[in-house]
Amino acid sequence: MNRRPTALIADDEPLLRETMVRLLAQSWPELDVVALARNGREALAQFETARPDVCFLDIHMPGMSGLDAAQGIGERAHLVFVTAFDEYAVRAFAHGALDYLVKPVEPARLAETTARLRRRLQADEPALNTDALLRQLSSKLNKEPAPQFLRWIRATIGQALHLIPVDQIDYLVRTSVIRWWRGMTRMARQLMH
Amino acid sequence: MTTSIAPTLLASPPGRRLLVTLACATFIGLLNSLPSVSPTLLVLARAWLVGIVALGVFILFERWPRRLPAFLARWVWQLLGIIMAIPLATLSAYWLTTGGTFQFLQDPLARNGLMIMTVTGLLFAPWIALTAMLRQREAFARTQELAFALERSELERQAVDARMRLLQAQIQPHFLFNTLANVQALVDTGSPKASQVLATLISYLRAAVPRLEESFSSLEDEVALARAYLELMHLRMPDRLQFSIDIGADALGLRCPPLTLLTLVENAVRHGIDPSEEGGRIDIGIRLRDGHCHVLVSDTGVGLTRSGGNSGTGLFNLRERLRLSFGSSTAFELRDVKPHGVTVALQFPAQRSAS
Numbered sequence: 001m002n003r004r005p006t007a008l009i010a011d012d013e014p015l016l017r018e019t020m021v022r023l024l025a026q027s028w029p030e031l032d033v034v035a036l037a038r039n040g041r042e043a044l045a046q047f048e049t050a051r052p053d054v055c056f057l058d059i060h061m062p063g064m065s066g067l068d069a070a071q072g073i074g075e076r077a078h079l080v081f082v083t084a085f086d087e088y089a090v091r092a093f094a095h096g097a098l099d100y101l102v103k104p105v106e107p108a109r110l111a112e113t114t115a116r117l118r119r120r121l122q123a124d125e126p127a128l129n130t131d132a133l134l135r136q137l138s139s140k141l142n143k144e145p146a147p148q149f150l151r152w153i154r155a156t157i158g159q160a161l162h163l164i165p166v167d168q169i170d171y172l173v174r175t176s177v178i179r180w181w182r183g184m185t186r187m188a189r190q191l192m193h
Numbered sequence: 194m195t196t197s198i199a200p201t202l203l204a205s206p207p208g209r210r211l212l213v214t215l216a217c218a219t220f221i222g223l224l225n226s227l228p229s230v231s232p233t234l235l236v237l238a239r240a241w242l243v244g245i246v247a248l249g250v251f252i253l254f255e256r257w258p259r260r261l262p263a264f265l266a267r268w269v270w271q272l273l274g275i276i277m278a279i280p281l282a283t284l285s286a287y288w289l290t291t292g293g294t295f296q297f298l299q300d301p302l303a304r305n306g307l308m309i310m311t312v313t314g315l316l317f318a319p320w321i322a323l324t325a326m327l328r329q330r331e332a333f334a335r336t337q338e339l340a341f342a343l344e345r346s347e348l349e350r351q352a353v354d355a356r357m358r359l360l361q362a363q364i365q366p367h368f369l370f371n372t373l374a375n376v377q378a379l380v381d382t383g384s385p386k387a388s389q390v391l392a393t394l395i396s397y398l399r400a401a402v403p404r405l406e407e408s409f410s411s412l413e414d415e416v417a418l419a420r421a422y423l424e425l426m427h428l429r430m431p432d433r434l435q436f437s438i439d440i441g442a443d444a445l446g447l448r449c450p451p452l453t454l455l456t457l458v459e460n461a462v463r464h465g466i467d468p469s470e471e472g473g474r475i476d477i478g479i480r481l482r483d484g485h486c487h488v489l490v491s492d493t494g495v496g497l498t499r500s501g502g503n504s505g506t507g508l509f510n511l512r513e514r515l516r517l518s519f520g521s522s523t524a525f526e527l528r529d530v531k532p533h534g535v536t537v538a539l540q541f542p543a544q545r546s547a548s
Contacts (some may be wrong), residue, residue: 013371013429019378039470062433063470084367104374151509152527156499161497161529165512191259 010043040064216242397421420448433472465494
């Protein structure tokens with residue numbers, strides 16, 4: 001590869017975006033950051049125009065997440081995910097073959113990642129096909145929460161949408177009292193016999 | 194009457210009871226066979242029969258009837274049962290072993306044997322039954338003690354768990370690390386804002402940490418905590434988050450369960466502003482009116498419909514905490530606002546804090 005490598009950085013926090021630019025400039029001086037994005041949607045749009053070799057994607061971004069953007073980019077660039085400290089994505093990444101960095105990014109850890117990326121770019125290796133991994137990961141992250149007790153009822157009243165706590169609804173409270181009373185009388189009858 | 198029913202749940206296995214009964218009956222039978230002219234085995238068989246009937250009555254009266262009148266204790270009932278059963282059982286045993294007739298009553302020797310067996314039975318059986326009940330009660334007390342100890346340790350564990358969760362909720366490692374990443378960025382670039390941001394972070398932590406011990410804090414502290422949080426979040430998303438806090442001076446000293454305002458504000462950021470690409474505003478208004486404190490937190494974020502109603506748990510817990518602190522005279526309302534966003538309205542009795 002003769003031309004200078006290029007990169008895209010996507011992060012919704014401006015200070016962290018700048019930090020990434022600065023850290024990359026130190027650890028990989030010949031890399032050109034050609035695009036900056038504030039969310040997944042912008043990242044995808046910028047990718048299409050700039051076509052960078054490497055994308056640094058924050059996982060947690062408003063609107064479209066980094067994982068969704070990565071699925072749009074696919075094999076067309078080397079992907080590095082940036083994730084917050086205690087997101088359990090970290091564990092998921094550690095098992096997969098995906099490149100990832102944990103915020104706050106440590107220069108030593110970034111140096112490892114950039115060294116690996118440089119090797120891959122120099123050898124002209126194709127980007128990993130991360131599609132299956134990503135789909136697995138995003139299904140894990142968007143997992144339905146465990147079933148919970150009914151706590152609110154959504155109601156449209158006029159123009160507004162309300163969340164009404166279930167124990168403020170007479171009907172539900174009354175039926176549960178009736179059910180309780182029926183259970184008690186049934187138990188009493190069984191005791192008598 | 195529960196105490197007289199419950200021990201039956203812990204009754205020793207029927208096999209062991211039967212063995213003990215048979216052993217005692219053998220002893221009594223051997224004792225009876227000494228003066229008797231009947232074959233030893235016959236006397237033993239009678240004693241066994243009596244013992245089994247007595248055990249049957251003991252077990253039957255242990256659970257029947259389910260409820261005894263208040264003046265009659267279960268153990269008295271069981272003893273009475275055994276005392277009644279022994280003469281009848283002895284009579285039946287003789288009747289059975291002498292060919293199903295009552296002819297033996299004419300025989301003075303047999304009458305004598307019947308008397309001796311009844312008397313020895315009446316002498317021994319109640320004590321054996323009492324011992325059995327005593328042992329059972331002891332076993333019950335021991336099990337109950339163990340159950341209580343278990344329950345206590347479980348409750349203690351839950352309390353520690355709850356404190357840990359509260360601590361985690363207050364310190365929020367996720368929030369802390371993200372904020373520190375920003376602080377590091379400011380320091381690295383030599384920004385003059387770094388020191389000011391660190392000061393805000395310190396005041397956030399100072400306000401959040403001691404709350405662990407308290408059941409109430411003042412609204413003034415609550416506002417300080419919420420302001421520190423919002424300032425730090427504003428640093429992280431300067432283009433996406435605006436906020437205003439408006440609190441009446443007379444409301445500053447009011448009591449308020451810890452983290453009330455922070456929960457509302459965090460909820461607005463996490464489920465309203467953060468998921469929105471364009472961000473929005475958070476407005477906090479606190480007023481003292483008609484002896485009640487009215488708290489209003491509204492945001493112009495994505496709203497209930499788009500956030501998918503994930504906000505349930507935190508707000509529900511907050512509502513429970515308010516109710517625990519102030520009883521039923523609290524109000525809590527969550528509603529969508531146009532064109533998008535959520536307003537949470539909170540109302541609780543105004544009480545001055547002690548300090």
